[in-house]
Amino acid sequence: MPDQIPTFEELPLRPELLEALTSLGYEEPTPIQCAAIPPMVAGHDLLGQAATGTGKTAAFALPILEKFAAGDRGRLPTALVLVPTRELAMQVSQAVHRYGRGLGARVLPIYGGQPIGRQLKELSRGVDVVVATPGRAIDHLSRGTLDLSDVAVVVLDEADEMLDMGFQEDLEAILDEAPVERQTVLFSATMPPHIEKLARKHLNDPVRITLGQDKSATGGTDGPRIEQTAYVVTRQNKPAALGRILDVESPGATIVFCGTRNEVDELTETMNGRGYRAEALHGGMSQEQRDRVMDRVRNETADLLVATDVAARGLDIDHLTHVVNYDVPSAPESYTHRIGRVGRAGREGVAVTLVEPRQHRLLKAIERHTGQKMSVAKIPTVADLRARRFELTRAALREELLDDAADLDRFRVVVDSLSDEFDLVEVALAAVKLAHDTTGGDVEDEPELPDMTLAPPGKDGGGGGGYKGAARTGGRRPPRGGGSGDTARIFVNVGRGAGIRPKDLVGAIANESPVSGREIGAIQITQNFSLVDVPADKVDAVITALRNTTIKGRKANVRRDARDPNG
DSSP states (O other): OOSSOOOGGGSSOOHHHHHHHHHTTOOSOOHHHHHHHHHHHTTOOEEEEOOTTSSHHHHHHHHHHHTOOSSOOOSSOSEEEEOSSHHHHHHHHHHHHHHTGGGTOOEEEEOTTSOHHHHHHHHHHOOSEEEEOHHHHHHHHHHTOOOOTTOOEEEETTHHHHHHTTOHHHHHHHHHHSOSSOEEEEEESOOOHHHHHHHHHHOSSOEEEEOSOOSOSSTTOOGGGEEEEEEEOOGGGHHHHHHHHHHHHOOSEEEEEOSSHHHHHHHHHHHHHTTOOEEEEOTTSOHHHHHHHHHHHHTTSOOEEEEOTTTTTTOOOTTEEEEEESSOOSSHHHHHHHHTTSSGGGOOEEEEEEEOTTOHHHHHHHHHHHTSOOEEEOOOOHHHHHHHHHHHHHHHHHHHHHOGGGOGGGGHHHHHHHHTTSOHHHHHHHHHHHHHHHTTOOOTTOOOOOOOOOOOOOTTSOSSOOOHHHHHHOOOOOOSSSSOOOEEEEEESOOGGGTOOHHHHHHHHHHHSSOOGGGOOOEEEOSSOEEEEEEGGGHHHHHHHHHTSEETTEEOOEEEOTTOTTO
């Protein structure tokens, strides 16, 4: 990674986009954005290898918005973004809308599980950018409701996952419908042969970008002085998880790294509400404000510094014990720079990373770069927190008892007067309770946080593979998604005679229902029908979704299998 990272102002972006990025709290471009934005704005095809969480969405969204024509842009879309899941379609659509608000960007996500009538209405009114799952894009193309004749840019995001989910034929058909004279951009976390083949066929002399690959075996983590631990947690539970981890760890000074200024401000307020002395540090603050913050941290009147990468550059805090990656950093190099804040000059330190379930690839890229395996721990439970608080109370009392200068004898009159009325043990218990309340008290109001696991990679490192072996053997296996393990079997009245393959069923279920490809269990396909195991708590949603869509162009009759051994 270059020593001097350019600012957004140094990239070829119009003022409206720079204003949007500033309002969203973005301080500097990530490596993938630095590498991808200039060639995309220049009109080159692009083949990028980068994992989820590296800033890919802005890397392709900003160049798309940069090319928007002034005035009336007409009814037909000029950009098409294809993504593997409806969750990602919503995320990308929301991001493009936020970046392009100042340009009046009309963005429409189209995916299964959403009433198609609304999509038809918006398409007829006119859109600039369509973000679609392949199955629903094909559905609109077959209806004649999605016209790609004006599309100038096609982006395939997380292409390896789309191929793992069985969408190769759909992708080929969609790309064939788009104009030949277009810009094509493909992002993938891995580059197996079938991705390379797709790129050779549909990309024209692309600029290649590869991030997050090994550059050294050690990666500069400065050896074993830094204890590295990851906790798997959903985005909405991150603030509570961070508080729980810090409560149990009881660190000294701690830096928490966030991705944007807004996130820094919000998390600082949350942690102050939890009782921590937290200070914010980011590029939106004046130098005088930053100096005051650092004085409070160095004087130990603040114990938690919540900061962006750019604001924390060059900081050296002698009593720093912990670094927390609240967001997994956008590149492995950024990770080593962050955790390098501890472990300096022979000091020991702890690096904590909060990882979302789908971010296994980012974690693996960091491990390859550092040459070290990161342990994955469970978020402390309420029982763990209660035990830790009792331990702190005991330690505080023991320290007081061992302190020769504590002058405990002056409190004897209180104990003697109470001992006439109460048992001495009861007096001691009451005193311990008062002491315990000053160290955090009990945890009755603390909610249990769900125990999450990393979503396992598929055959090629993707998140949607692995179902084919079960289908071939006819054997059974549990769902892959870390749920309860209870499954239900559904009957679908199409089989080999209709050209149905396992990937067709996985693709239909993953894109039309709330079940991901990783959660789908055994698949059995006969000549005339198919049987699929899905999570029992989502079976009704799957049946409803499949009844409202088509599989390989055919309307399917779907119901619970009457012979389901799990039912």
